[in-house]
Amino acid sequence: MTILIEQPEFEIGVEERHKVADGGFVAPHINSFGHTFRGYHVESERQKGVEEFYRTNHINQTVDFVRRMRKEYGELKRVEMSIWECCELLNEFVDESDPDLDEPQIQHLLQTAEAIRKDYPDEDWLHLTALVHDLGKVLLHPAFGELPQWAVVGDTFPVGCAFDESIVHHKYFQENQDNRNPAYNTKYGIYSEGCGLDNVLISWGHDDYMYLVAKENKSTLPSAGLFIIRYHSFYALHRCDAYKHLMNEEDIENVKWLKIFNKYDLYSKSKVIIDVDKVKPYYLSLINKYFPGKIKW
16 A cells, blocks of 8 residues: 655744644653663663763764764765665664663664654654664674774764763763864864854764765755754754854754754653554655665665
């Protein structure tokens, strides 16, 4: 059966939609481990592993590293496959940086997408954005180079300017070589006020990679969808309002949608398993609408 999806009414006010979401989506107080969400300082074996992850991440995410990764992976010469095939590939991985989730990644994607779909039934672009936002985690797979987790997952942040203190486990940036470079360790660093986040280097990982994949394969997702894909792990921005001095007017509009999305991305994580076969036809219809059949990765 073919599912017909109407063109989303993107002009509807973001603030109005946000009120609807607040009324329809109840954010749980604790995660599936019995702790508060993003509880990075809770004493547990899992938390110790998460902290070690961030220590390695913060030491190694430098301007030179990010530029090298963007050049290498931005060529998209490794694999050709569909969006849905990529979703299924993620079944093999659990995100070591995430203190709230130990389920296969495809369940997180569908939990997020289905929660948004319930509260925003007309924004089909947002449903699909939720489905694909973490697909860049295939960088963990041998076919994509099998990068270490610290170079694929975790919170993201700008490089090339000072590391804001709101970034989780900020203390480990003391060992990052860019932190001692006067060209990179000031408020603006290599950037200028209002330059726009598109012109800012973001720590390398699945967010930036999936953004490059969507953009280079000419996805027709709106600007806000691409913005969510690239910055959904940029918690210093959408939770703490850091780095606003680098944003332009388009960023300011798009971050409204990002903040809406973030609630679903974070709080929809649960042990409730989505019936993949039941929802698959709907998401295949969205993939066909916004992406080519086979895309380069």
